[in-house]
Amino acid sequence: MKIINDDGGAQSFVPQTPSMPPLPPLPSTPGVAELENLHLWARNAKSTGALDGSTRDFLTTTARNPVLRAEAFMDWIDRRIKHGGFPFGKALASKPAAQTSLRYLDGRTRGGINFSSQEYLSLASHPSVQQAAIDAIKRLGVHSAGSSALAGNIVDGNALEQEIADWLHTPHVTLFPTGWAAGYGVCRGLIRPNDHIVLDVLAHNCLQEGANAATKNVHLYRHLDVSHAKKQLQRIRAKDDVNGILLITEGIFSMDADSPDIAALQALAHEYGALLVVDVAHDLGCSGPDGTGQIGVQNMLGKVDLVMGAFSKSFASNGGFVATHSHAVKEYLRYYAPSNTFSNALSPPQIAIIRECIRIIRSPEGQLRRDQLFTAITALRGELRARGLTVMGQPSPIVPVLLGRDDVARVACKLLAERGVLTNLVEYPAVSNNSARLRMQVMTEHTPEQCSNAADIIATAWAEAQALLQTEQPEQSDGFVAPVADAEGFHSQRVAEPAE
Ligand SMILES: Cc1ncc(COP(=O)(O)O)c(C=O)c1O
Numbered sequence: 001m002k003i004i005n006d007d008g009g010a011q012s013f014v015p016q017t018p019s020m021p022p023l024p025p026l027p028s029t030p031g032v033a034e035l036e037n038l039h040l041w042a043r044n045a046k047s048t049g050a051l052d053g054s055t056r057d058f059l060t061t062t063a064r065n066p067v068l069r070a071e072a073f074m075d076w077i078d079r080r081i082k083h084g085g086f087p088f089g090k091a092l093a094s095k096p097a098a099q100t101s102l103r104y105l106d107g108r109t110r111g112g113i114n115f116s117s118q119e120y121l122s123l124a125s126h127p128s129v130q131q132a133a134i135d136a137i138k139r140l141g142v143h144s145a146g147s148s149a150l151a152g153n154i155v156d157g158n159a160l161e162q163e164i165a166d167w168l169h170t171p172h173v174t175l176f177p178t179g180w181a182a183g184y185g186v187c188r189g190l191i192r193p194n195d196h197i198v199l200d201v202l203a204h205n206c207l208q209e210g211a212n213a214a215t216k217n218v219h220l221y222r223h224l225d226v227s228h229a230k231k232q233l234q235r236i237r238a239k240d241d242v243n244g245i246l247l248i249t250e251g252i253f254s255m256d257a258d259s260p261d262i263a264a265l266q267a268l269a270h271e272y273g274a275l276l277v278v279d280v281a282h283d284l285g286c287s288g289p290d291g292t293g294q295i296g297v298q299n300m301l302g303k304v305d306l307v308m309g310a311f312s313k314s315f316a317s318n319g320g321f322v323a324t325h326s327h328a329v330k331e332y333l334r335y336y337a338p339s340n341t342f343s344n345a346l347s348p349p350q351i352a353i354i355r356e357c358i359r360i361i362r363s364p365e366g367q368l369r370r371d372q373l374f375t376a377i378t379a380l381r382g383e384l385r386a387r388g389l390t391v392m393g394q395p396s397p398i399v400p401v402l403l404g405r406d407d408v409a410r411v412a413c414k415l416l417a418e419r420g421v422l423t424n425l426v427e428y429p430a431v432s433n434n435s436a437r438l439r440m441q442v443m444t445e446h447t448p449e450q451c452s453n454a455a456d457i458i459a460t461a462w463a464e465a466q467a468l469l470q471t472e473q474p475e476q477s478d479g480f481v482a483p484v485a486d487a488e489g490f491h492s493q494r495v496a497e498p499a500e
Pocket of ligand 1: 181
């Protein structure tokens with residue numbers, strides 16, 4: 001796996017248990033009584049199994065009744081919830097702003113600096129965005145009342161399609177009810193059972209699910225590895241010159257915050273008679289010239305076959321889209337992508353919000369918001385690194401902080417929530433065994449001071465968590481290959497042989 005450094009250089013990264021830096025002394029923050037409590041808590045949590053296991057265990061439970069399988073899972077998360085080690089399923093108790101409060105599954109509401117919301121440009125609270133939603137509700141109501149294949153799109157949705165087309169220099173756009181639906185739909189809509197999909201091994205779940213639903217011929221390539229993608233294409237074309245191929249990547253990968261060489265992949269796609277799809281969910285709007293993300297940064301505007309995006313990160317809404325150079329593909333996706341055809345279209349307020357966000361993103365205010373966002377990103381990455389933490393990927397609103405062992409990460413996350421840093425944990429099997437990480441998401445509103453405070457709290461919590469569990473050995477891999485890169489960065493068993 002390639003990681004691009006902040007200075008643009010590349011380094012190799014193998015997603016396995018990181019070599020831990022020497023343990024720093026226990027921080028001075030907690031008093032003796034608190035430390036004793038923490039030790040007691042850690043022993044209890046460990047003895048009840050709350051720090052062991054993963055969601056993967058409950059994919060293979062063997063009860064005939066699905067309710068019993070769910071109950072086995074519930075028993076496990078109950079143990080984690082009881083010990084404060086289940087940082088998932090949280091609900092916002094106020095706006096997704098830089099400072100917010102979240103209700104956890106243990107029923108407690110915790111407030112703090114918020115790095116757990118995908119609100120990159122802080123546009124959800126923008127007065128003109130809110131006003132646009134209100135105006136649309138007054139004019140058109142709140143309901144789309146149908147699929148876009150029937151009568152669900154609204155004329156404002158047609159205008160949104162045109163605005164995205166103009167922005168991306170890609171003349172035809174189909175809207176989808178969500179970003180997930182767009183990723184699933186572009187695969188499932190365009191690809192038939194004898195076709196092939198060549199997919200970056202770390203591509204988002206919507207692309208993996210769409211690919212697997214469309215064809216058995218799914219070929220994964222090592223993360224960002226153009227030469228491996230080429231090998232896969234060569235292998236396919238050596239046996240099959242008849243069927244179609246989609247080659248798929250993302251602008252910014254959502255777990256590792258790194259980017260592919262889009263021009264090289266596009267050239268490869270054309271060389272082998274394939275179409276390239278780039279998922280720009282995390283970079284469109286919040287980065288690049290005129291907010292055009294990695295496609296703009298890499299001078300590929302208007303040169304990518306299919307651009308797929310989500311409005312859920314920089315556009316303060318739900319929704320997704322696919323942009324194409326072919327009018328026929330635009331219309332085809334409306335009737336053959338089931339996640340579009342059989343799902344209600346975006347509602348009037350969603351469309352109004354997205355349109356107003358695009359207007360702001362493309363204005364001088366949008367540039368200011370991006371500048372401020374990247375000031376916060378640089379501050380956070382720098383502050384975390386200055387405290388000895390491993391920050392992955394390149395500067396982007398996603399800041400992954402490698403914590404390593406899953407049990408240590410769970411304990412650290414519990415401490416973070418109690419000390420006022422709200423952030424998401426990614427653990428096995430979403431990433432490889434013992435490469436758990438915080439997936440921090442930065443927004444325009446974050447101040448450098450908040451970033452520095454958060455880095456302090458994170459470094460302290462991580463050191464404490466390591467100290468509390470330092471007698472434990474890391475769990476060995478159980479042989480399951482998570483839907484991410486293994487040590488080779490590649491899942492050989494998931495690669496289908498090219499169709500004869
Ligand atoms: C890379 C990527 N693509 C697609 C999606 C799906 O988007 P949405 O949540 O808007 O359905 C996500 C969601 O997080 C994502 O990270």
